[in-house]
Amino acid sequence: MKELPVNLCKLTNLHYLDLYGTKLRKMPMDVGKLKNLQVLCLFIVNKGSKVNIQQLGELNLHGALSIIALQNIVNPFDALAANMKNKVHLEKLSLSWNVKSNNSEKEREVLEKLQPSKQLKELSIFDYGGTRFPDWFGDNSLSNVLFLDLVNC
């Protein structure tokens, strides 16, 4: 599965959308409009698109979420708008950059602004290009994390 129908986001009753492990290259537009969504296992940051990771902001997600292609975030403030810190029902979070960028400053800012909620239990980070981890790694933000996986960081 490489692409989804354009109008998929008309399905406003969706509570559960699992796209994990597919070959999708981009997210359908307007995922943020699926106001009933409780589980979204995969989110891809689209390249050069205006509506992007900030779509996650309104969603109150549960369970596990994997965000991939974080290198496509242009403005780190978009990451802040994803509102990860308030997703208190999210238990597992995976953040992947896919391509290690040279702009370590920007990547660090992005990760800084993706600070998860204190309720998080599992955190995985892949291919993070920053030269150091943001401050929330050191304070007690991760106090409930039982599993931490840092791969190729």
Next chain:
Amino acid sequence: MHTPLNYGAKGSKILVTTRSKKVSSIMRSNKVLQLEQLEEEHCWKLFAKHAFKDENSQINHDFMDIAKRILTKCQGLPLALKTIGSLLCKKSSLVEWESILASEIWDLSEEESNIIPALMLSYHHLPSHLKRCFSYCALFPKNYVFQKEELILLWMAENFLQCSQQSMTMEAVGEQYFKDLFSSSFFQRSRENEMHFIMHDLLNDLAKYVSGDFCFTFNDEESNHILKMTRHFSFLGNRNTSPKLIETLYNAKGLRTFLPLNILPFDVRWNMSISSTSIQELFSKFMFFRVILLPNCFQLEELPDTIGNLKHLRFLDLSSTCIKELPDSICSLSNLQILKLRHCFY
């Protein structure tokens, strides 16, 4: 069954537990231990553990009297004691206890329904929304291991969850229902993994009894036919499915649920062998599907456009199929709540 047992080390013992005398004679065991009913004292302990929130507190004489009389009706059967105890725990007044003792259900002949009266009585006292959710589990084969989340999604898709408060999500309502059934001893935790659940097989019998012909499980060995009124259909997906599988369903035009189940451990990959023609028929011959699960169906490469006609569809699982794209008509399924495309990596 004897063959694999020939290789055990010397002195190894095999313990077979059964409720059937026939099984013990087939096993040609050299020692048969007949399990007796629980002794009165143990009966009381087990019962009290479930019936009283605080076992050590002083129990009112009147309650004690009724409890003892109910206990004798359980005939020393642990499951009955546990279930009836859980039921009484939720009833706080003496009148309620008395009415349970006086229930006619105790006098129902067990031969007729094959259901233990104490279990039937517990079911009878469930609120109707839980009755529905429990009897739906008749779709599960005996000893089926299931996950809470999976069952809640199914309940949601069948529209069994009633949201009375706006502020509560359907998932939270489902959690509550599950908790209620679990605390009433209708479900229990699996011994191998505490995230997994099972139903005691006598409770599975109860679910099958109360759901009657609404639920139907396909079983190659039996030649029973699905009835017109059947709404929910399940079968073992990892077995070689008979080419006649879909044909057997034709009679039940109002079918809502197509549920393949897997009795292999969760981490074992399995393939559901069901032909693509069968799947095309599934999407075109029935109008009222709410739940269609086709995970691990490697033969499935394409979804027909006709899927757009299934206006009531709420749960579609196409995980690990070979589907490359979805037809646009899927966007008209305005009731769709759950769409699983996990590992569709073609």
